[in-house]
Amino acid sequence: MAISLSGAALAHLPQDVAAPAYDRAALRAGILHVGVGNFHRAHMAWYLDRLFALGRHHDWAIRGAGVRPGDAAMRDRLAAQDWMTTLVDLAPEGLSARILGSMVDFARVDPQATVAAMADPAIRIVSLTITEGGYYVDAKTDGFDADHPDIRHDADNPDDPRTVFGMMLAALRARRAAGHAPFTILSCDNLPENGHVCAATVTGLARLSDPALADWIAANVAFPNSMVDCITPATGDRERDLVRDRFGIEDAAPVVCEPFRQWVLEDNFPQGRPALEAVGAQFVADVARHELMKLRILNGGHAAIAYGPALLGHHFVHDAMAVPDIADWLRALERREIIPTLQPIAGVSYDDYLALIVDRFSNPRIGDTIPRLCLDGSNRQPKFILPTLRDRLAADAPIDGLALELALWCRYCEGVTEDGQPIPPNDDNHAALRDRAIAARDDPRAFLSNTAVFGDLGDDPRLVAAFTTQLAAIRAQGVRAVLRAYSG
Numbered sequence: 001m002a003i004s005l006s007g008a009a010l011a012h013l014p015q016d017v018a019a020p021a022y023d024r025a026a027l028r029a030g031i032l033h034v035g036v037g038n039f040h041r042a043h044m045a046w047y048l049d050r051l052f053a054l055g056r057h058h059d060w061a062i063r064g065a066g067v068r069p070g071d072a073a074m075r076d077r078l079a080a081q082d083w084m085t086t087l088v089d090l091a092p093e094g095l096s097a098r099i100l101g102s103m104v105d106f107a108r109v110d111p112q113a114t115v116a117a118m119a120d121p122a123i124r125i126v127s128l129t130i131t132e133g134g135y136y137v138d139a140k141t142d143g144f145d146a147d148h149p150d151i152r153h154d155a156d157n158p159d160d161p162r163t164v165f166g167m168m169l170a171a172l173r174a175r176r177a178a179g180h181a182p183f184t185i186l187s188c189d190n191l192p193e194n195g196h197v198c199a200a201t202v203t204g205l206a207r208l209s210d211p212a213l214a215d216w217i218a219a220n221v222a223f224p225n226s227m228v229d230c231i232t233p234a235t236g237d238r239e240r241d242l243v244r245d246r247f248g249i250e251d252a253a254p255v256v257c258e259p260f261r262q263w264v265l266e267d268n269f270p271q272g273r274p275a276l277e278a279v280g281a282q283f284v285a286d287v288a289r290h291e292l293m294k295l296r297i298l299n300g301g302h303a304a305i306a307y308g309p310a311l312l313g314h315h316f317v318h319d320a321m322a323v324p325d326i327a328d329w330l331r332a333l334e335r336r337e338i339i340p341t342l343q344p345i346a347g348v349s350y351d352d353y354l355a356l357i358v359d360r361f362s363n364p365r366i367g368d369t370i371p372r373l374c375l376d377g378s379n380r381q382p383k384f385i386l387p388t389l390r391d392r393l394a395a396d397a398p399i400d401g402l403a404l405e406l407a408l409w410c411r412y413c414e415g416v417t418e419d420g421q422p423i424p425p426n427d428d429n430h431a432a433l434r435d436r437a438i439a440a441r442d443d444p445r446a447f448l449s450n451t452a453v454f455g456d457l458g459d460d461p462r463l464v465a466a467f468t469t470q471l472a473a474i475r476a477q478g479v480r481a482v483l484r485a486y487s488g
Helices: 009-011 039-040 044-053 069-079 112-121 149-156 166-180 194-209 211-220 237-247 288-304 307-309 317-321 325-340 350-361 370-374 375-384 386-394 400-413 430-439 461-475 479-487
Strands: 029-034 063-067 085-091 094-100 101-105 125-128 184-187 226-229 253-259 264-265 282-284
Touching: 009 350, 029 317, 039 044, 039 085, 044 063, 044 094, 044 253, 063 112, 069 101, 085 237, 094 237, 125 166, 149 194, 149 400, 166 194, 166 307, 184 479, 194 211, 194 288, 226 288, 226 386, 237 253, 264 288, 264 400, 282 400, 288 325, 288 350, 288 375, 288 386, 288 400, 307 325, 307 370, 307 400, 307 479, 317 325, 317 350, 317 370, 317 430, 325 350, 325 400, 350 370, 375 386, 375 400, 386 400, 386 461, 400 430, 400 461, 461 479
Parallel strands: 029 063, 029 125, 063 101, 085 253, 125 184, 264 282
Antiparallel strands: 085 094, 226 264
């Protein structure tokens, strides 16, 4: 009979499940993390759990926080488990499980409760996993979107914030007034220069209502850039059943993930930090090249294998990667158009990194899904594909493969597979994207003219020509033939 996860159950775990190798009662929160989803628990919580097991830095435990209704449901699930999570590593050679005990609390999901938690001087880092689209970036300018309704609300109501950034400002005001040092703000989202983007949003919002606070933040608050990596599928009945049936644990919110993790951070933490380098994290002076490598090769690669396989009816990523036409297309696009945009990194082979990515995508135990990769394309394409496209255009280099990726996304946005099956909506802008994709049957520029996604790129005649050619080829020849033609 399965054991319900709780503090009391730790002494009775099955022998093949690793329990926290430290006294959880001795932990104290030093990090407040907003967005306690699967990735956070597979990544930051895993690093800290291993650090605590070394007997080090027990004052850097995690306190959770959230700003969305779904965060409250997660809080309820974790509260019943004393804030613990079962983490299963899906290595090709076999499964392993450990209980993560590095979270010790989760603030009530309420703006004022979150502000109070951030204002606690024991909290020295506020970290974020709020998705790539959560930073209020204007696609037209690539800068802070000061006109977004949420931002306008928080600018007009600084004491009643709606966004996590408004909450951080309220907490920073309180800490400044009390004479407490500000916390470091650490983005853990897949954004180019995520620290700089986060700083622009925080200071931009502050400047709308309190310019003096904005100046104080610019002078005193650190926003280190970071690069994070671990493929982490969503949790559903399949994952809960796996944890129960294979490891004998009833866990309402388990996490499964690949065994690979990477975390590269700028070492800019004025109020201190845990010694994460002791458990494999890298602290460097400049994250930019590592970050760009990951965003373009891995995240760009995910985009490349999302929409074509979706149109062909694939559900699992590993099944798609087993199709030579799809795997060959991925390798060809990466080698011809993505990797050439990257500057060298000492000690790093891009060919070896690509081979690692192909192996990770092909791991059948992960169970990662094509629908997950297709999710939120209107936010992901500007982050993972369009910057590469801009660099290729600036270098007057061929863009046939990147234009094909965009054409596949356009065809996917019509909402039906090649064999006529409906594709469920999975983008906040689904209706507008569908209308533009359907209009692109007659005029491909109807899709590219979406300035909220493409900015001024949609006007580039080279992109218009390449996109038009590839979209027509998809319609005339089908997805597999077009992928095969590109990879040669």
